[in-house]
Amino acid sequence: MDEERPKFQGWMAVEGSRIDSLGEGNAPEEELKRAAEVMDGSGLLFMPGLVNTHGHAAMSLLRGLADDLALQDWLQNHMWPMEAKFTGDDVYWGSALAAAEMIKSGTTTFVDMYDHMHRVAEVTQSSGLRASLTRGVIGLCPEEVQKAKLADAIQFARDWHGASDGRISVMISPHAPYTCPPDFIVKFVEAAHELDLPMHTHMSETIAEVEQNVRDYGYRPVEHLDRLGMFTRPTLVAHAVHLTDEEISLLAERGVAVSHNPVSNLKLASGVARVPDLMKAGVTVSLGTDSAASNNNLDLFQEISMAALLHKGVSGDPTVIPATEALRMGTVYGARSIGLDGVTGQLKAGLKADFIALSIDKPHFAPRTDYVSHLAYAARGSDVAHVWVDGKQLLRNGKLLTLDEDKILAEAERCFERLRG
Amino acid sequence: MDEERPKFQGWMAVEGSRIDSLGEGNAPEEELKRAAEVMDGSGLLFMPGLVNTHGHAAMSLLRGLADDLALQDWLQNHMWPMEAKFTGDDVYWGSALAAAEMIKSGTTTFVDMYDHMHRVAEVTQSSGLRASLTRGVIGLCPEEVQKAKLADAIQFARDWHGASDGRISVMISPHAPYTCPPDFIVKFVEAAHELDLPMHTHMSETIAEVEQNVRDYGYRPVEHLDRLGMFTRPTLVAHAVHLTDEEISLLAERGVAVSHNPVSNLKLASGVARVPDLMKAGVTVSLGTDSAASNNNLDLFQEISMAALLHKGVSGDPTVIPATEALRMGTVYGARSIGLDGVTGQLKAGLKADFIALSIDKPHFAPRTDYVSHLAYAARGSDVAHVWVDGKQLLRNGKLLTLDEDKILAEAERCFERLRG
Numbered sequence: 001m002d003e004e005r006p007k008f009q010g011w012m013a014v015e016g017s018r019i020d021s022l023g024e025g026n027a028p029e030e031e032l033k034r035a036a037e038v039m040d041g042s043g044l045l046f047m048p049g050l051v052n053t054h055g056h057a058a059m060s061l062l063r064g065l066a067d068d069l070a071l072q073d074w075l076q077n078h079m080w081p082m083e084a085k086f087t088g089d090d091v092y093w094g095s096a097l098a099a100a101e102m103i104k105s106g107t108t109t110f111v112d113m114y115d116h117m118h119r120v121a122e123v124t125q126s127s128g129l130r131a132s133l134t135r136g137v138i139g140l141c142p143e144e145v146q147k148a149k150l151a152d153a154i155q156f157a158r159d160w161h162g163a164s165d166g167r168i169s170v171m172i173s174p175h176a177p178y179t180c181p182p183d184f185i186v187k188f189v190e191a192a193h194e195l196d197l198p199m200h201t202h203m204s205e206t207i208a209e210v211e212q213n214v215r216d217y218g219y220r221p222v223e224h225l226d227r228l229g230m231f232t233r234p235t236l237v238a239h240a241v242h243l244t245d246e247e248i249s250l251l252a253e254r255g256v257a258v259s260h261n262p263v264s265n266l267k268l269a270s271g272v273a274r275v276p277d278l279m280k281a282g283v284t285v286s287l288g289t290d291s292a293a294s295n296n297n298l299d300l301f302q303e304i305s306m307a308a309l310l311h312k313g314v315s316g317d318p319t320v321i322p323a324t325e326a327l328r329m330g331t332v333y334g335a336r337s338i339g340l341d342g343v344t345g346q347l348k349a350g351l352k353a354d355f356i357a358l359s360i361d362k363p364h365f366a367p368r369t370d371y372v373s374h375l376a377y378a379a380r381g382s383d384v385a386h387v388w389v390d391g392k393q394l395l396r397n398g399k400l401l402t403l404d405e406d407k408i409l410a411e412a413e414r415c416f417e418r419l420r421g
Numbered sequence: 422m423d424e425e426r427p428k429f430q431g432w433m434a435v436e437g438s439r440i441d442s443l444g445e446g447n448a449p450e451e452e453l454k455r456a457a458e459v460m461d462g463s464g465l466l467f468m469p470g471l472v473n474t475h476g477h478a479a480m481s482l483l484r485g486l487a488d489d490l491a492l493q494d495w496l497q498n499h500m501w502p503m504e505a506k507f508t509g510d511d512v513y514w515g516s517a518l519a520a521a522e523m524i525k526s527g528t529t530t531f532v533d534m535y536d537h538m539h540r541v542a543e544v545t546q547s548s549g550l551r552a553s554l555t556r557g558v559i560g561l562c563p564e565e566v567q568k569a570k571l572a573d574a575i576q577f578a579r580d581w582h583g584a585s586d587g588r589i590s591v592m593i594s595p596h597a598p599y600t601c602p603p604d605f606i607v608k609f610v611e612a613a614h615e616l617d618l619p620m621h622t623h624m625s626e627t628i629a630e631v632e633q634n635v636r637d638y639g640y641r642p643v644e645h646l647d648r649l650g651m652f653t654r655p656t657l658v659a660h661a662v663h664l665t666d667e668e669i670s671l672l673a674e675r676g677v678a679v680s681h682n683p684v685s686n687l688k689l690a691s692g693v694a695r696v697p698d699l700m701k702a703g704v705t706v707s708l709g710t711d712s713a714a715s716n717n718n719l720d721l722f723q724e725i726s727m728a729a730l731l732h733k734g735v736s737g738d739p740t741v742i743p744a745t746e747a748l749r750m751g752t753v754y755g756a757r758s759i760g761l762d763g764v765t766g767q768l769k770a771g772l773k774a775d776f777i778a779l780s781i782d783k784p785h786f787a788p789r790t791d792y793v794s795h796l797a798y799a800a801r802g803s804d805v806a807h808v809w810v811d812g813k814q815l816l817r818n819g820k821l822l823t824l825d826e827d828k829i830l831a832e833a834e835r836c837f838e839r840l841r842g
Contacts, residue, residue, distance in 0.1 A: 061788060064792075065791070068739060069739060097787055101785050266731060272734055272735070296795070296798035297785040313686060313687030313690055314687075314693070323488055363525065364522050364720070366830050366834065367838075369486045377718070380802075381801075409787050416788035
């Protein structure tokens with residue numbers, strides 16, 4: 001994902017939490033001598049860890065609970081009634097379940113927007129993952145409740161931004177223009193300025209939501225949020241399925257990044273985002289799984305291949321989003337869209353040692369024509385054998401090193417049974 | 422996939438090549454007593470083996486060779502020049518590579534259309550897979566060559582139809598209306614009648630091909646093939662992306678089955694087939710991977726989830742192709758579309774014992790809400806632990822029992838290196 005050296009056979013040295021150096025060919029003698037530990041990479045392909053830029057980890061507890069339904073039916077009659085019952089304990093185990101799945105499928109950094117966020121932060125801390133966490137606030141409630149939620153979001157940011165040796169960063173999130181009154185959104189913008197943090201929100205996921213925005217506020221969501229000042233902050237918007245040419249230009253001008261969630265958008269029949277147009281306009285587009293309730297897994301390799309495939313078929317142009325670009329969306333563009341450019345998302349000296357190794361001696365990686373193509377089109381998260389974040393190994397030969405998988409599976413089951421009641 | 426008993430926790434008895442009986446709850450004492458071998462299915466989910474209804478196995482040698490190109494550039498400048506160099510040896514090892522990948526990802530029956538078909542039959546024989554094989558004839562050549570190719574297709578049918586205890590069946594295939602003159606197609610129809618075999622062809626994959634058909638022959642492909650008598654035989658057409666309402670009605674009326682290849686159609690930017698409309702009209706729609714050169718893997722679970730996702734997003738209706746229907750497309754509808762209804766594709770007493778077991782104690786299968794949903798939306802081919810065909814186990818704990826995977830990987834690499842020259 002480093003444009004100067006997109007792929008090579010070579011060696012890499014890690015010191016503490018960072019990539020110290022890397023190069024082609026065999027490792028130099030002096031590197032081998034000073035190494036405390038040497039790992040043989042034969043039969044393995046190393047790449048930067050994947051960056052999942054939109055999700056709700058705790059909702060993994062609701063995977064498979066309700067499918068094949070219209071969005072509002074799904075949300076109002078299935079998701080929200082269950083989520084209303086979520087305790088901090090549910091959020092903890094749901095997020096732990098997601099963390100286990102993400103590590104096993106090669107994700108090293110994830111964005112999470114939910115409630116009870118200190119429990120998600122605890123999971124991030126103990127799992128060893130890198131994360132950008134944000135308390136997603138729905139503002140359809142009395143002013144007192146709004147105030148308390150905003151205060152909670154601010155307190156979470158003060159408590160956790162920069163925690164775990166910087167592995168945890170925080171964003172500020174009104175949930176969406178359709179779930180937050182305009183004056184309430186303005187308060188989040190003010191808070192983001194005061195805390196000097198980026199913002200994250202859902203935007204233009206469905207046509208109905210865009211139409212409602214025009215009806216209620218006179219503007220489509222992009223102009224609406226722009227007028228409320230949101231784009232004076234570095235902002236990541238999730239979905240952005242329904243956009244006009246003018247909206248795409250404005251997003252590019254304001255430097256707003258987009259988290260593209262192709263699987264979730266298809267499953268909920270929200271539509272197909274105009275990703276080739278966004279990228280042509282210069283917008284940074286990264287990939288998110290959304291929650292396991294609308295996906296229904298957290299395998300970012302599926303989003304990578306889906307992004308590479310879907311837009312070819314829908315646009316009629318087989319050259320859009322080539323393999324390399326799809327992989328960048330899942331790595332370096334992901335890092336860039338959450339302010340971690342130069343921190344993670346590439347194998348490059350000086351960056352954090354967030355990387356994964358896939359075992360490639362398998363039929364679906366043969367023959368050895370082009371591993372960039374194989375990664376984008378043939379790979380699955382289950383090919384990931386090893387994972388490191390911040391220089392620390394989290395997965396070895398497919399086994400989790402920081403999390404107790406059996407306990408997580410049992411606790412997630414227990415939480416779900418209680419929620420189902 | 423048995424509508425009378427879509428899912429249950431229970432037991433199954435296999436005798437010889439067939440499913441003898443099955444039921445809910447614990448296995449009866451008398452079944453356990455008369456069993457030569459008892460397998461504990463704890464932590465496993467059993468389902469019928471998957472049926473891949475369109476592909477070109479040998480082209481696995483070209484996986485990742487050329488991507489992100491326009492169809493004609495891809496075909497004429499990359500695929501065809503390489504394929505022209507294919508020897509029987511290449512077809513053998515390319516097909517063996519495909520067989521290894523298919524077994525490991527849960528496919529038990531595959532359709533294959535290619536050249537040097539006796540070599541594909543040998544792979545089928547030794548791998549233990551079930552297959553419907555067909556010599557795909559391109560007729561853009563002198564009459565003498567046409568004659569020889571047709572004779573080859575007929576000879577292959579005579580030699581191999583019903584071979585390997587019936588695991589191998591044969592179809593008759595003019596490659597496509599745009600690669601075979603009308604009078605040549607008629608000869609295939611006659612041969613199919615004489616041999617009493619079904620037919621298989623590519624049809625309406627691209628708009629350009631449909632327009633050319635109208636220009637050259639005065640009809641769109643469905644009416645063209647109907648007038649040439651093809652649909653007087655049981656027929657399976659691959660792709661069928663570009664169809665009018667009238668064509669859909671005619672396919673339904675004639676009982677023509679469609680192999681939907683969503684990943685390949687997206688990757689080559691051919692478009693999105695009207696699958697919900699086809700199914701509403703009563704057409705049997707099954708799933709195919711097409712070759713690994715345009716996919717780029719042979720994981721039918723990806724086609725299942727893609728079919729369930731894609732048509733929701735494109736139609737705007739999240740209720741189309743629900744999870745159960747997507748799984749049926751990958752199993753029982755696949756069997757039906759190649760004349761194997763009542764033979765494979767369901768777990769049902771009397772059917773062939775073609776089944777797979779997925780290991781489900783994994784984060785992406787938790788919680789235990791609904792395994793039908795998990796199979797359609799969360800599963801991957803790599804979840805398959807065990808595979809049986811015709812009552813014989815082909816995969817145990819992810820290890821191939823009938824094929825030498827290391828040798829196949831090495832030979833496939835050797836073939837590719839020679840072809841690349």
